[in-house]
Amino acid sequence: MTLSVAIVGSGPSGFYSAESLLRSREDVTIDIIERLPTPYGLIRAGVAPDHAKTKNVARAYEKIASDPRVTYFGNVEVGRDITIAELREMYDAVVLATGASVDKPFSIPGHDKEGVLGVAAFVGWYNGHPDFRDLNLNLDTEGVAVIGIGNVAIDVARVLVKTPAEMAATDLADYAAAAVHASPIKDVYMCGRRGPLQAQFTNVELREMGQLDVAAPIVDAAQIPDDIPPEVADEIGERNVRVAQRNLATLREFTEIDPTGKDKRVHFRFFSNPVEILGGDRVEGLRVEKTEVVDGRAVGTGEFSDIPCGLVIPAIGYYSEPIDGVPFEDGRARNQDGRIDVGLYAVGWIKRGPSGVIGSNKPDGDAAAAQILEDLPEGGKPGQAALTQHLAGNGARPISFEEWKRIEAAEEANATDGAPRRKYSRVADMLAVLDG
Ligand SMILES: Cc1cc2nc3c(=O)[nH]c(=O)nc-3n(C[C@H](O)[C@H](O)[C@H](O)COP(=O)(O)OP(=O)(O)OC[C@H]3O[C@@H](n4cnc5c(N)ncnc54)[C@H](O)[C@@H]3O)c2cc1C
Incomplete structure (x- = not known):
């Protein structure tokens, strides 16, 4: 049976986990859940604006998002639109990649x-x-x-x-x-x-x-x-x-x-x-x-x-922001090399704390994929079908990756003076690009 995995957070550690999971087995579907409409975590919101080359790593993440086994759910926040307990009911595995934002x-x-x-x-x-x-x-x-x-x-x-x-x-x-x-x-x-x-x-x-x-x-x-x-x-x-x-x-x-x-x-x-x-x-x-x-x-x-x-x-x-249903200590999720529990894993800054460069998050994705393979040889939970139904029921407005690309295209079209983009900084303005 196909394994369903939810990755919470679309920063480097979320994307590297998706990449490792895609490589680790054919029969897997991955839903990346991100609280903002925009993906890429600190690549967009942390890396300095004058370090455009560093931000180009996002191009590699785009390729991962375009794999047919991957679906992006932007503008969906765990804790507001859905809980960890609900996600664990719906998905065979949940990977926390929510970083350290406080x-x-x-x-x-x-x-x-x-x-x-x-x-x-x-x-x-x-x-x-x-x-x-x-x-x-x-x-x-x-x-x-x-x-x-x-x-x-x-x-x-x-x-x-x-x-x-x-x-x-x-x-x-x-x-x-x-x-x-x-x-x-x-x-x-x-x-x-x-x-x-x-x-x-x-x-x-x-x-x-x-x-x-x-x-x-x-x-x-x-x-x-x-x-x-x-x-x-x-x-x-x-x-x-x-x-x-x-x-x-x-x-x-x-x-x-x-x-x-x-x-x-x-x-x-x-x-x-x-x-x-x-x-x-x-x-x-x-x-x-x-x-x-x-x-x-x-x-x-x-x-x-x-x-x-x-x-x-x-x-x-x-420090990482605490999430209901996840044990925390010293400002990050309590884990053993990423494993919080069978079916629940941590990667990136919520796993290790706030240190290292973008590439330092890659081994975490490999570790999570290996642990998931070891813990859950067989899938069976409904995954995306259950998430979509849940979100429709509570009035959420998920943003697909294709919709994010439309927001990105508008940001690029608005850029002046050789800038790569002129960012939207309000969610309402991003939604207006899509919904008018
Ligand atoms: C100011 C700053 C500058 C940096 N500059 C560089 C640099 O120049 N070069 C370099 O190599 N590294 C740099 N880094 C380090 C690099 O950004 C991190 O290593 C990396 O972003 C950590 O990845 P992450 O996936 O763990 O977390 P993040 O990148 O923070 O991604 C976490 C994602 O999870 C989402 N999220 C959080 N909570 C929820 C929730 N409840 N529900 C759904 N989604 C949620 C967030 O919105 C975010 O998109 C910098 C870091 C900082 C803070």
């Missing part, structure tokens, strides 16, 4: 002031994610502090300081472009508790900071060591040592850049632990304590300084 809690004194905004919301906002369309961000400030020294923090800093010309050929949401480019932002401070040896950015992303039209990277030469001490090399591992060596070389080059004549600056503030957000109702600054790294851990020195800023963006990691 900011990790950030709670230093003052964290609830106006002007503190988690990176998930900020990135979603500039990428046109419907959940963040109406944030009404106040960017009327010259200083912004981004807490974190990884690729996401670098993306945010770059988007804040690039010029309209540098962002023209990107899919930065139009309202975000208008707000960022009208803002008086001059200084972006990237603060990390630890040092450049522990920083999580990849070298390609770091180097971009030295190639901006009107912004200069500011690095304190005294914070950049000449080489990597053996105990640190042991602690961070061989692969990271190579990345750290390249990063040190790049940061050293940055110390030689003369910022004179540049309008904006991105300050790399290593060894800076945020301890308090300053101001009244609104953020006016960030107090940081200088640290030393001892045995890989940041230890406070008792020396404090204040960073003037009107916006603080903690970029310290993500």
Whole structure:
């Protein structure tokens, strides 16, 4: 009997799972259920708008979606339109690929002031994610502090300081472009508790900071060591040592850049632990304590300084959103190499937590397909017929992949200035493309 599988979430891990399942057996049907009308998860809503090449990976996912054994159900949310328990009744296997979309809690004194905004919301906002369309961000400030020294923090800093010309050929949401480019932002401070040896950015992303039209990277030469001490090399591992060596070389080059004549600056503030957000109702600054790294851990020195800023963006990691019927711990689904239970599996960030690049999600798909093959040699549940009937009964408006392609075509037709697309950021506007 044909095996019916529901994959919840259409980001990289959802598509890689579909690909592995299609390869693992002929007699399988796969329904990909996605809460937004638009597919591709963080490829569309996370990856920076000026990294168009990275987003091209979606072309490979299109091929997977066009397999006759795969059906896309966009605009269907698990928890709102259907529950996990109902899906498990309908499908032989359910694969959770819902990612990690909520900011990790950030709670230093003052964290609830106006002007503190988690990176998930900020990135979603500039990428046109419907959940963040109406944030009404106040960017009327010259200083912004981004807490974190990884690729996401670098993306945010770059988007804040690039010029309209540098962002023209990107899919930065139009309202975000208008707000960022009208803002008086001059200084972006990237603060990390630890040092450049522990920083999580990849070298390609770091180097971009030295190639901006009107912004200069500011690095304190005294914070950049000449080489990597053996105990640190042991602690961070061989692969990271190579990345750290390249990063040190790049940061050293940055110390030689003369910022004179540049309008904006991105300050790399290593060894800076945020301890308090300053101001009244609104953020006016960030107090940081200088640290030393001892045995890989940041230890406070008792020396404090204040960073003037009107916006603080903690970029310290993500948690997965809990789903009824799924056990959770440490911000992700409790699982054993992806298996939650026989018939219920997790892949991608809801399985592993928020780390790794797009390709890191691929092995999760292979593992899930292998486990499904092992646990469920025979299918038998109704799958799609039951889902369609259920959705018709509760007034849902599922979007097919062909309909998504029509939305995409309209976004591409609306693009200007060499941009790949002009995104719709409201679900109603996407539906209007289809239904008038
Ligand atoms: C800001 C940012 C920038 C990044 N940039 C890069 C980069 O440049 N290069 C790179 O290689 N990697 C990058 N990454 C990492 C990469 O995006 C992730 O590895 C990858 O997207 C994780 O895939 P996923 O499928 O687990 O989750 P996601 O991509 O988040 O996909 C989850 C999907 O599930 C859907 N969903 C959630 N809840 C439900 C529900 N209840 N019902 C139905 N659907 C639901 C969501 O709408 C979403 O479409 C970046 C990550 C972030 C956060």
